[in-house]
Structures are given as structure tokens and as C-alpha cells.
Amino acid sequence: MRVGACQTPEILGDVDAAIQVIHDFAGQADAAGVDLLLFPECFLQGYLVTEQHVHGQAFDPGSPEFSGVLVRLAAIRPSLVVGMIERSGGSYHNTALVVEGGSVVGGYRKTFLTDGESVFTAGDSYPVFDCGGLRFGINICFDTRFPYAAAAVAAGGAQVLLVPAQNMMRRDKAFRWQDRHNQVRTQRVRETGLWLVSADVTGRRDSTRIGLGPTCVINPAGDVVAQVPAGRVGIAIAELDLP
Template sequence: MFVGVCQTPEILGDVEAALDVVHDFARRADGVDLLVFPECFLQGYLVTANHVREHALSADLRLALRPTVVLGMIERRARGFANTAVVLHGGRTVGAYRKTFLTRGERIFGAGDDYPVFDCAGVRFGINICFDAQYPRAAAAVAERGARLLVHPAQNMMRRDRALHWQSRHNELRRRRVLETGMWLAAADVTGSRGATHLGLGPTVVMNPSGEVVATVPAGVVGMAVAEVR
């Protein structure tokens, strides 16, 4: 199975512009079976009450896409909101994972309580979202369901000093989860800046079960990295 991880610009509150980016990557993803986008990419990761309430959508999406896609979004649910990654196959939502471990700034979301797995091109995968990587049991729960690949939508747009401090540490955390579980990992993140205060440095990577980075998009570059998961 070939997985493509997409390093995108940050787009806030413009679903049409975000979908243009999704379709552009999908058109260029020749031979890719699974395409991964960052955390909350569809509406932009801004967890203020106004942004979430204005832009949240149902997770039942229908898009004209060929590859299977994991797309981060802000989901509107019957009893609130969730930080969600939907899985689209044949252009329709076939499942979703809701972020389990929320940061203190994400109190507007309800936490997920399940770790569904999905099959694509002969490879089973599950999902952790961004801060979930801090917790071994989130990755372990995916591995226990027979997954070979851990998909990891992330959004590390941070204040500039924190972005520089954490730049290499994100992959250190991901590597720990890989070595603990024996899974591959495919992480998609954002790059660029938000005004003068915030910076996104990724990293967007694919790691093998030995914790080695086998494909990556350089910091500051919008692009896609592709690797074969065996």
C-alpha cells in the first residue's frame, strides 16, 4: 500500500479553499492508495468558541476523490463538537476517529472513546490525532486491533519560540509509539506562519516500524511525501 502524507498551508475558516487543496493533492497522488491531511484541516485548527460553532460540519461528507483519504475536521455532533478525522473511500465517509486526549485549550470538544480501524489496499490502519501521541495507550489501542499503520493527522502551528523548541521533539514522540507497537506511522502537518506570532514547521513524515523516517516533506515546503507500507 502506498501512503501519501500532505504538508499543507494553514487555512482558517474557508472550507472551499481547503477543499481546493485536498483535490489538488488528490489529482497529483498518482498511485497513492491512502492520502492523509492535517488535524482539523477542513475548517482550520482554531479552537475558539466562535470559530468552532460557526464552521463545524457533519462528518457525513461526499467529495469527488479517488484515493482513500483521512481528513481532519471540526465535527458538529448531536451533543457538541469533536476534533475528528474522517475516512473517505469512494468519496464518501466510511468512518471516523475522534481525538481521545484533548489539550487544555480544547475544552470545547468532547473526547472520543473508540479506536476504529480500517482496511486499505491490504493494510489495516487506525488513527491518533496530534496530542494523542503523548499517550502510549492511544497507539497501543490501534495496534491491538491488528493495525499495521498508525495514521497521525497533526497541527503544530505554535508560537514561534515553542515551534522551534518542539521541531525535533514531535518525531521523537512518534518514534516512541512506533517502537512500542511495531506499526508504521504516517503523519501529516501544516507549514508556514500565522501572522508574526505563530510558525508551523511540521514535520510531515512516514516512519517504518524501526522508527526510521523513510519519507518527509521539508519544513516550509507545501508538498506530499509518499512511501510504501509493507
């Protein structure tokens, strides 16, 4: 099983542009034989945690409105895991949606929210998904700070933990955390025996915020086996050695 994690530019409030980026990455991934392709946290509409943005950009994945998005993803061969802002009734969720052939397989809602994410409602479960013989679960960004979230995915029989992230931070914090992200992730894989695949954004939002990633693949021993360099758009691709 070959997986790919995309380090993308940040796109805010432009679903058409985000879909084009998904197609561009999926074309590269397909040519490289990738079976499962991961995108960052809230990538589809952009991670901007204000009530105006979240309420204005959210989609109900089962709605006719969202079916138009799915139609545009139908021709993509690799399975996709795409971060999005989800609307469900009167609640809003930071969700990673699993899409195959333009159909929704399921989704995971972020369970551990930061203090700044009060506009979202936390999820309460850790579903596990199957893709071509690979069994995976999802933690979103801040979830990885909590051992329970990764352990719950492992308990569901997963072999791989996917981590959509969005670390567009103030410059001082971004450089301070640049290596610490993978230190935290390495703890989770050593605790669980899972592979870990993370996707993040890169670039600058304004004069104060910068995205450095990292987008990478970590094996169960805690070794980084593929990583996109900081500041570059690209895909980390790895062949997973699964039992």
C-alpha cells in the same frame, strides 16, 4: 500499499479553499500511485480552537449540508483521511474522517485533548479501518504523547498509525519542538511495531506563530523513510513493506 501525507498551508474558515487543496494534492498523489492520502488535524475548516470558530464551522458528517462536501470529493481515487470539526447533537469533536469515493467510511474522534481544547468533547474509542488490504487506525496530534492511544490501535490489528497533526505554534515553541515530534512518534512505533504516517501544516499565521511540521513516514524500526522539508508544502510518499 503506497501512502501519502500532505504538508499543507493553514486554511482557516474557508472550506472551498480547503477542498481545492485536497483536489490539488490528490491529483499529485494519484499520479504517484498513492492509495491512501492523509491531511492535517481539523484541516477542512481549520484548527482554531475558539467557541465561535468551532460552533460556526462544524459539520455533522451525516447531514445534507455535508453531502455537498462529499459530492465534491467523489471523483478522487485515493482513499482520504481528512481532519475536520465535527458536530454531533450538542457536542463538538476534533475528528479525522475516512472518505472513499465521496462516501464516509467512518471516523476517529481525538481522545486526549489539550487544556486549550475544552470546546471539544473527547472520543472514547479507537476504530480500525481497511483500505486495499491495509489496516490502519488513527491518533490525532496530542494523542501520540500517550502510549495507550497507539497501543489501542495496535490491539485492533492495525499495521499503520495515521497521525493528523496541527503544530502551528509560537515561534520559540515551534523550533523547540521541531525535532521532538518525531522523537515522540518514534517511541510509539518502537512500542507497537506499527508504521506511522503524519501530516501537518506549514507557514505562518501571524507574526508570532509558525508551522514547521514535520510531515513524514516512519517505519516500525523508527527510521524516517520520507519527510517533507520544514517550511515547504508537499507530500511525503512511501511504499509500505507490509507482511
